[in-house]
Amino acid sequence: MELLDVITELSHEFGTAEYVRGGGGNTSVKTDSTLWVKPSGTTLADLKPSDFVALDRSKLGALYRAEPPADAAEREAMVKELMAQAVLPSGSGRPSVEAPLHDSLSARYVVHTHPALVNGMTCGKEGKAACRRCFPQSLWLDYVDPGYTLCMAVRKAVADYKADFGREPALIFLKNHGVFVAADEADEIRKLYIGLMTTLQRHYAGRSISCKLPVGPAPDATEVAAAREMIRQAFEDPTVRVAASGPFELPQGPISPDHLVYAKSFYLTEKPTVEAVATFREKHGYLPQVVAFGPMALGVGPTPKKAELALELATDGAIVKQLAEAFGGIDYMTDAAREFIENWEVESYRSGQIK
Numbered sequence: 001m002e003l004l005d006v007i008t009e010l011s012h013e014f015g016t017a018e019y020v021r022g023g024g025g026n027t028s029v030k031t032d033s034t035l036w037v038k039p040s041g042t043t044l045a046d047l048k049p050s051d052f053v054a055l056d057r058s059k060l061g062a063l064y065r066a067e068p069p070a071d072a073a074e075r076e077a078m079v080k081e082l083m084a085q086a087v088l089p090s091g092s093g094r095p096s097v098e099a100p101l102h103d104s105l106s107a108r109y110v111v112h113t114h115p116a117l118v119n120g121m122t123c124g125k126e127g128k129a130a131c132r133r134c135f136p137q138s139l140w141l142d143y144v145d146p147g148y149t150l151c152m153a154v155r156k157a158v159a160d161y162k163a164d165f166g167r168e169p170a171l172i173f174l175k176n177h178g179v180f181v182a183a184d185e186a187d188e189i190r191k192l193y194i195g196l197m198t199t200l201q202r203h204y205a206g207r208s209i210s211c212k213l214p215v216g217p218a219p220d221a222t223e224v225a226a227a228r229e230m231i232r233q234a235f236e237d238p239t240v241r242v243a244a245s246g247p248f249e250l251p252q253g254p255i256s257p258d259h260l261v262y263a264k265s266f267y268l269t270e271k272p273t274v275e276a277v278a279t280f281r282e283k284h285g286y287l288p289q290v291v292a293f294g295p296m297a298l299g300v301g302p303t304p305k306k307a308e309l310a311l312e313l314a315t316d317g318a319i320v321k322q323l324a325e326a327f328g329g330i331d332y333m334t335d336a337a338r339e340f341i342e343n344w345e346v347e348s349y350r351s352g353q354i355k
């Protein structure tokens with residue numbers, strides 16, 4: 001089978017809701033000279049072999065040697081420029097922002113996902129210590145801003161790991177983010193994921209933590225329509241769309257970059273009156289994308305798809321919070337980490353790819 005067919009198959013297998021939400025996660029395959037990576041913001045489950053963006057690996061090398069400007073915006077502009085120079089004329093769209101990280105691992109296939117089961121651990125206060133016990137061969141990285149900074153941190157950590165173990169890690173856990181799985185054979189990727197998910201399932205079961213989120217009964221259509229009208233008024237936007245579910249216990253802070261990109265860090269947890277929405281906007285600088293009160297939780301967005309995604313990420317965040325109880329309780333992202341994502345052009349590009 002051709003390399004691109006294999007990575008497409010893997011992208012579909014690990015593009016289900018168990019592993020990623022929205023345009024989250026990314027996959028790649030490489031030869032010595034070329035890296036093919038998922039375009040930014042596209043969904044793994046829909047990828048075709050011709051979608052992958054090809055990058056010249058020798059040109060990506062310039063990125064690791066470059067002297068990065070201290071200013072975050074200038075640094076990201078430099079990275080974007082050097083990455084664009086490495087893009088070969090095939091595929092479409094912008095390469096995933098994590099392309100250099102994929103390039104930095106020697107293994108042929110890399111499948112990066114954000115499973116709730118994994119993030120229960122990566123977002124847990126005792127996740128790091130538990131990870132050492134549950135996955136002694138793995139590499140753990142404390143939270144680093146995604147993109148260039150993360151790539152450089154991973155390069156260093158992988159080099160240190162290699163000096164200790166004589167090989168590169170197959171599993172890399174990123175705090176408040178997800179996991180990278182790397183192997184030369186597709187079946188090895190599958191085996192690693194099965195081992196990973198089984199170990200975590202056992203860990204949760206051993207602590208009587210359910211992997212299912214308790215959700216109250218779905219609100220009736222009249223209640224949802226009334227809430228939608230209230231939101232349209234408060235937002236001063238008659239076209240805003242909502243997606244509804246029964247109530248559940250929401251997280252109270254930012255969980256991972258993807259939760260921020262598709263649902264923002266904070267939710268409005270009261271009736272969306274004009275005053276409540278105005279106060280929320282004043283405090284956070286944006287309109288809520290998740291509203292929960294009384295009998296319902298709502299995703300809010302300019303299109304049905306975006307409203308659904310906001311609700312989906314809030315639900316996923318709630319599961320992560322529940323699972324993190326098995327790892328000492330949830331550790332939310334810091335303000336600095338959150339603000340980096342909120343101001344990052346790359347991420348607004350990514351959320352903009354969902355129509």
Ligand SMILES: [Zn+2]
Nearest residue numbers: 025112177178
């Ligand atoms: Zn990720």
